Amino acid sequence: MLHAHTTTTRLFTDRVWDRTESLRGAIDDLEFLRLLGEGTLPLEVFRTYIEQDSLYLTGYSKALALLAAKSPDPQTAAFWASSSANAAAVESAMHEQLLTGGVLPPRQGTPEHSQTCLAYVSYLIAAAATESYAVAAAAALPCFWIYAEVGRDLAERAAQVIAADPAHPYAQWVTTYGAAEFQQAAATARVLVDAAAAAASEPELAAMEQAFVLAVRYELMFWDTALHPQPWPAA
Numbered sequence: 001m002l003h004a005h006t007t008t009t010r011l012f013t014d015r016v017w018d019r020t021e022s023l024r025g026a027i028d029d030l031e032f033l034r035l036l037g038e039g040t041l042p043l044e045v046f047r048t049y050i051e052q053d054s055l056y057l058t059g060y061s062k063a064l065a066l067l068a069a070k071s072p073d074p075q076t077a078a079f080w081a082s083s084s085a086n087a088a089a090v091e092s093a094m095h096e097q098l099l100t101g102g103v104l105p106p107r108q109g110t111p112e113h114s115q116t117c118l119a120y121v122s123y124l125i126a127a128a129a130t131e132s133y134a135v136a137a138a139a140a141l142p143c144f145w146i147y148a149e150v151g152r153d154l155a156e157r158a159a160q161v162i163a164a165d166p167a168h169p170y171a172q173w174v175t176t177y178g179a180a181e182f183q184q185a186a187a188t189a190r191v192l193v194d195a196a197a198a199a200a201s202e203p204e205l206a207a208m209e210q211a212f213v214l215a216v217r218y219e220l221m222f223w224d225t226a227l228h229p230q231p232w233p234a235a
Contacts, residue, residue: 012197012205013141013190016212023216024146030220032227033150037157039168041227046169047104049226051111054096056222059121060143061088066128067136076192080140083185094176103169115232116225120218127211134196138208141193142215148186150223151176 017024027033032049035041064084071077098104113121127139154174162171176182197208 011194012208013194016209020213020216023220027146027150027220027223030223032223033154036170037154039158039161039170043169044105045227047107048229050098052114052117052226055111055113056117056121057087059125063124063128063140067140070133070136072133079188079192098173114225115230116218116221120222123214123218132204134200134204135207135211137193137196139211139215141189141212142219144186144189146216146219148183151182
């Protein structure tokens with residue numbers, strides 16, 4: 001299970017983490033993540049996931065840039081802006097290396113957003129552009145937090161696989177999201193969302209909670225559709 005950190009106070013992020021327990025449990029139980037942790041996920045499925053994640057990161061970086069522009073102070077803006085740059089450059093470069101390094105099977109044609117990927121990034125960009133800073137930050141948080149938790153758990157599960165084969169196709173991805181730097185970024189994002197919640201009105205808090213829950217739903221769907229794709233209707 002993905003466990004919340006216990007604290008003596010009930011922060012906003014504690015509450016929404018508890019509210020999404022069933023969704024997070026469903027993420028834990030996904031066949032995709034089990035096979036990835038075992039190192040037995042078919043290479044073509046991993047390629048599909050990396051392609052979709054690369055498309056997602058392009059949109060997510062735009063949402064984070066918009067969030068930076070709405071931030072209440074320079075320090076907060078700097079965090080979201082640097083996260084946007086990291087998604088657009090560092091993480092995308094890793095994905096490109098995985099896709100072109102010759103380990104994964106080749107693909108014919110240009111990857112197209114899956115239904116879930118397009119819906120998720122469109123929602124995040126729309127939230128960042130049209131909602132308040134607090135609501136947009138709450139929508140952006142699950143990508144940080146869920147990835148950090150899943151990445152840490154995968155790193156533990158895949159430790160033996162990576163030790164036996166450091167060049168395993170999944171090693172670079174697993175070690176990136178389980179790394180201390182990414183874990184720290186997720187923790188900072190959580191602190192910033194709690195700060196926004198502390199200054200929010202009751203209606204805005206409700207909207208923040210709704211945004212967080214919706215993004216966690218998208219996280220579950222995004223992970224799952226790599227192994228169980230939902231084809232678009234034929235053009």
